[in-house]
Amino acid sequence: MNLEATQTETDFLVPFGETLLCLGQAFLTPKESERANALRDDLVPDLEALREATGVPAAGELDALASALRSTADAEGGLLRVYSRLFLAPPFPAPLNAGIQLDGALMGQSTVEMERFYQRHGLTRDREFRDLPDHLALQLQFVAFLHAKAAETEDREECAAIAGDARYFVRQLMLSWFPGWLEQLDEAVTHLPTAEAWRQLGRVTREVLEADVVYLEALAPEVHAETAARPSLEEALDARMAPERSLEAPAACRVCGKEFAMGRDMVFMLQQLQARGLETEHLEACPDCRAGEMGLSETTVELPAAVSKHV
Template sequence: MNANLPASELWLTLSQAFLPPRQPETARAFRSELADDLRVLTAELGLNEGERLEAFRRSLRGIGHGQELLVHYASLFLSPPVAAHLNLGFHLDGTLFGPTQDSLDAWFANHGVERSVRFRDLPDHLAALLEFLAMLAAGTGTAGQADDFARHFLIPALPGLCREIELASGDSPYLHLARFAAEALRTLAGSGEQAPAAKRHNRRSLDPAKGELRHCKVCGQPFAREKEIRLLTAALAERGLPAGHLDTCPDCRDPAQGWRFGGPA
């Protein structure tokens, strides 16, 4: 085992910060305690992130109290059309339910990790990946596995998330938090070779042995595992959002809804 408990605590703290701040106490902690907690952890790890944390503090002044932080979070990450994707497979594969998810399934299975029934999102959500990284850093994995995981899935995906948040909201606290996470990951885990897509996963095979497949209602081709679709449908239903588009594969979905690559048709 090669435990790095301060790093594990840092990743776990960031994981919690990227979950929806639904409870008042969660929002209060985000506003009043998170920056101080991160400052203590970065000092312990020898990271020079003071400027990013100050930018995070300043950006919070633009977010009012009460439910405003949750409203801001929803406007970025939940309300369709989603402005910024916390599902990192989107940034790695260009779509949800891509080969990154198969690779993550293998990582989780190898470490005996299963999705909690309380977690209503896909396994490639940033919060889930940071929590898994925290587990590896705490010594659950073999030496170097935490760094490998970060270089495979987190480090190459976070720049895309940062760009989306910046385009959608400018000086958002989540932009500064994502930049903080990206820099901390590069410093602590990014010294090795960053894995290209070909090393992250093999070409995806929609193997029926992995579960029943969802077939597109337009072209009839399989495009995702039924289990994945059910998870996303449940997450959308919990937020009061429609899920009918999940019956159609991404290739057929956009033209059917009047979209083409790059914008409206």
């Protein structure tokens, strides 16, 4: 391999990766004073320094972000209060979970696909990370990891394959929901002016991701064969339950004795618990009896209007 011939093609990987890592940290809950201070004082200077290598975001965007962050930090309750109202406290107007934006639900098919990407590259969630695997902060940090991984390899084909995964992940599992999410932030600002800080942060993040995809396309102009051959989500769900397909047959409820269909997700959960030698009795009941034992009644989850109109 001629490293000199490919050096300019991969120069963007490290600075873009570091930029995405900075943005990923910025979307974590600013509950500690150190994190809030870093968000207010350090984020924009760090992005400005990296901009010399990436060309993004535009200087005007960074100026607007710096101003908005200072304004929000100085408001009553500071950055944490606004972050909580936007992303944590129901009815959250602009969820940071990609699954809600893409599927209209938590832990849906999109989240399954994200987790397959994490596992494909040998990653599991840090136990200290308390949110779900489709959180924007985790997505950004994962793509940053792929950039570092691609930059470290001296194998051109492996580098292109990793870049192909990064490009697919950004296009399909991130940028695909950004337009609707930014509209939600636009709406939120009309009711909560201090939300401007995260609207500007969202715009900067989109600009960086869009530029990154262009570079990734140049590095891996064709979808890598292994990526193209990736099974569909339905096939993946079937494959992971293949060893014990008999469990999909109607099961008898241990409480009322009535037959019920467990469903593929429940079957998979049952298999995982059995494989670990854990108790599965609580799953061997029909939905009505299972809910009754837990003191629950059937309910319907209503998503916020800002989310519902985009799913």
